[in-house]
Amino acid sequence: MKTDEKEKKKEKKIPLGRTLYCNFLMLSKIARMTPQYIVFMVIVGLVGGAANSLETIFTYMLFNALDEPDVTFGRMAGYLGVILAVNFLIGLFYAWYYEYYQTVTDKKLQHRMHEELFRHALTMDLACYDDPKFYNDYVWAMDESKGRAVQVLDDTARMIRYLITISTLITLMMRVDVLVGSLLFVGAAADAVLWEVGNRFNFKKNERTKPLHRKNSYVNRVYHLADFAKELRVSRAGENLEKIYSESVNGIVEAEVWNGKLRYGLDLLTEVIDEAARFLPVVLLLFKLYDGTAQLGAFVASINIIWNLNWSMYDLAKNLLRMPENARYVEKYLKFMSYRPTIVSGEIEPGPLETIEMKNVTFSYSPIEPEEPTKKEEKAEAEKEGEEKPEVPKNSLEDVSLTIRRGEKVAIVGYNGAGKTTLTKLLMRLYDPTEGEILYNGRNLKEYGIPGLRAKIGTVFQDYRIFAATVAENVLGRECAEEDRETVADALTKATFADRLAEMEEGMDTPLTKEFSDDGVNLSGGEAQKVAIARIFARPYDLIVMDEPSSALDPAAEYELNHTILAYAKDKTVVFISHRLSTTRMADRILMFADGRLIEEGSHEELMRMNGKYAEMFRLQAEKYRESA
Numbered sequence: 001m002k003t004d005e006k007e008k009k010k011e012k013k014i015p016l017g018r019t020l021y022c023n024f025l026m027l028s029k030i031a032r033m034t035p036q037y038i039v040f041m042v043i044v045g046l047v048g049g050a051a052n053s054l055e056t057i058f059t060y061m062l063f064n065a066l067d068e069p070d071v072t073f074g075r076m077a078g079y080l081g082v083i084l085a086v087n088f089l090i091g092l093f094y095a096w097y098y099e100y101y102q103t104v105t106d107k108k109l110q111h112r113m114h115e116e117l118f119r120h121a122l123t124m125d126l127a128c129y130d131d132p133k134f135y136n137d138y139v140w141a142m143d144e145s146k147g148r149a150v151q152v153l154d155d156t157a158r159m160i161r162y163l164i165t166i167s168t169l170i171t172l173m174m175r176v177d178v179l180v181g182s183l184l185f186v187g188a189a190a191d192a193v194l195w196e197v198g199n200r201f202n203f204k205k206n207e208r209t210k211p212l213h214r215k216n217s218y219v220n221r222v223y224h225l226a227d228f229a230k231e232l233r234v235s236r237a238g239e240n241l242e243k244i245y246s247e248s249v250n251g252i253v254e255a256e257v258w259n260g261k262l263r264y265g266l267d268l269l270t271e272v273i274d275e276a277a278r279f280l281p282v283v284l285l286l287f288k289l290y291d292g293t294a295q296l297g298a299f300v301a302s303i304n305i306i307w308n309l310n311w312s313m314y315d316l317a318k319n320l321l322r323m324p325e326n327a328r329y330v331e332k333y334l335k336f337m338s339y340r341p342t343i344v345s346g347e348i349e350p351g352p353l354e355t356i357e358m359k360n361v362t363f364s365y366s367p368i369e370p371e372e373p374t375k376k377e378e379k380a381e382a383e384k385e386g387e388e389k390p391e392v393p394k395n396s397l398e399d400v401s402l403t404i405r406r407g408e409k410v411a412i413v414g415y416n417g418a419g420k421t422t423l424t425k426l427l428m429r430l431y432d433p434t435e436g437e438i439l440y441n442g443r444n445l446k447e448y449g450i451p452g453l454r455a456k457i458g459t460v461f462q463d464y465r466i467f468a469a470t471v472a473e474n475v476l477g478r479e480c481a482e483e484d485r486e487t488v489a490d491a492l493t494k495a496t497f498a499d500r501l502a503e504m505e506e507g508m509d510t511p512l513t514k515e516f517s518d519d520g521v522n523l524s525g526g527e528a529q530k531v532a533i534a535r536i537f538a539r540p541y542d543l544i545v546m547d548e549p550s551s552a553l554d555p556a557a558e559y560e561l562n563h564t565i566l567a568y569a570k571d572k573t574v575v576f577i578s579h580r581l582s583t584t585r586m587a588d589r590i591l592m593f594a595d596g597r598l599i600e601e602g603s604h605e606e607l608m609r610m611n612g613k614y615a616e617m618f619r620l621q622a623e624k625y626r627e628s629a
């Protein structure tokens with residue numbers, strides 16, 4: 001089955017019960033976060049309904065009074081006064097609510113919802129970021145959370161208002177003409193159906209353009225993030241990005257044209273039905289006027305009711321039909337919020353590291369499988385249709401067994417893509433092995449509490465990031481208190497950053513990057529790497545894993561750093577991942593990886609004597625070095 005067919009299949013109509021449930025769920029969420037907002041929403045609905053009803057009743061009374069021979073001007077002025085007062089007061093109330101209260105409360109609500117989303121996002125498995133489909137929905141839920149909650153709230157307030165208004169109007173209408181009332185009802189129902197069809201077109205268009213918008217926002221991001229500015233200038237990547245951009249924009253325009261044409265047709269049809277529903281009752285009443293069965297005042301009063309009822313029903317239908325639309329978005333949000341990570345924390349607090357062991361570990365970055373009730377049926381159906389099985393991704397680690405003991409200095413080497421970084425991610429429990437197990441002091445890693453484990457194992461990632469925060473905060477990973485300053489200074493010295501720090505006017509309080517401050521400092525690649533390395537000196541880790549720690553360092557800095565690390569980490573366990581074999585020579589033991597497998601293991605001398613892949617790689621590097629020297 002093709003992907004878009006699959007998408008289409010998933011985009012089922014949401015049953016009424018589920019629609020109501022989703023809308024209710026959003027309301028109860030808002031009630032929990034900002035209870036006052038819900039109370040005001042109900043008040044706005046009630047007051048709006050009461051005001052509309054009063055206005056119509058008094059207008060009806062005013063025109064009816066015209067038919068009475070003994071009507072006084074004072075009575076008419078009284079009716080008019082009530083209408084004016086109601087209008088004025090409701091105007092004041094709405095102005096306060098929409099311009100002030102709602103604007104402020106919305107911001108607070110959005111803030112709380114986003115906070116919750118951010119916190120939830122942190123619990124997500126790293127694998128979620130590898131899966132574009134999940135990632136899409138996640139970004140969508142984030143985006144939608146901005147306006148959707150308020151939309152549900154506003155719609156509910158409006159529905160309360162229209163229900164009250166319509167009940168009053170229908171009661172009045174029954175006193176005039178039952179046939180007219182029925183005509184109005186049929187018109188509104190037809191409008192509702194057309195509206196729903198339009199909604200579906202919109203939803204389909206959104207689904208179709210979603211991946212295109214993703215491409216669009218990627219290009220936008222690349223153009224505004226400083227990270228890409230250099231590459232864009234020195235390479236021709238911009239041309240490709242422009243191509244992606246224009247292709248996605250063309251795709252979006254195409255979808256909009258398709259949707260626009262359909263919506264235009266629907267709107268024309270709606271217009272015809274609307275006008276018919278509005279004018280047929282008027283024609284009917286006009287006949288009555290000619291017949292003499294109705295008087296002019298009553299006629300005008302009825303027209304007023306008809307038109308009021310017409311727009312109230314139309315608006316109510318619009319609101320009712322927005323409920324499934326709201327529900328669709330709430331579903332995405334729920335899907336994201338109900339996502340439960342597979343990497344779950346154990347209970348045990350890890351003691352000091354004695355051994356870390358990998359037993360027949362195999363790992364593949366397979367896409368995450370969302371837990372959907374329809375999954376089984378779809379699978380069975382796909383099998384029936386003889387669908388090709390999705391390509392099984394190749395294993396990034398294959399049957400790896402190794403043991404690292406306390407105090408050992410181990411180097412991991414291998415060509416690009418050999419699985420070295422993947423191994424680090426498994427040790428940190430960012431992913432769990434697909435097969436086999438990792439043991440910490442003889443117990444499976446999964447039995448330990450994740451925060452405790454990550455407090456024992458410190459990593460410098462190959463693709464470390466510097467945050468828009470001060471040097472000290474970057475080292476500590478949190479705010480720097482007075483008692484932390486010595487630790488930070490010491491860590492930075494060990495990471496050979498002391499000289500650069502001395503040049504900074506604000507020392508460790510210097511903000512890094514210019515994101516928040518014009519005085520922010522942009523570090524060089526090597527300097528940034530030193531700050532990242534300082535992180536592992538700032539906390540008492542038992543095992544230190546450094547993924548290409550010196551890739552950006554000059555040879556002098558690398559030499560100095562290697563010696564500092566060895567001196568600092570005398571009784572610690574250290575795993576270096578490096579392409580620089582000058583660094584790996586210092587290790588007690590070298591593990592050579594190729595294609596996800598551990599293929600050679602031993603000291604430098606042993607591996608050279610073995611004359612295998614390591615020896616070949618070493619000789620090649622030494623040769624290149626001599627050539628360049």
Ligand SMILES: Nc1ncnc2c1ncn2[C@@H]1O[C@H](COP(=O)(O)OP(=O)(O)OP(=O)(O)O)[C@@H](O)[C@H]1O
Pocket residue numbers: 130365396414415416417418419420421422423462
């Ligand atoms: N997030 C990911 N999703 C899917 N595949 C991945 C992901 N990260 C890495 N891989 C794949 O896993 C394999 C091993 O990657 P890994 O990053 O562990 O290699 P490495 O040995 O660290 O390479 P390098 O020396 O270039 O850093 C590669 O084939 C890579 O394409």
Ligand SMILES: [Mg+2]
Pocket residue numbers: 420421422462547
């Ligand atoms: Mg790597």
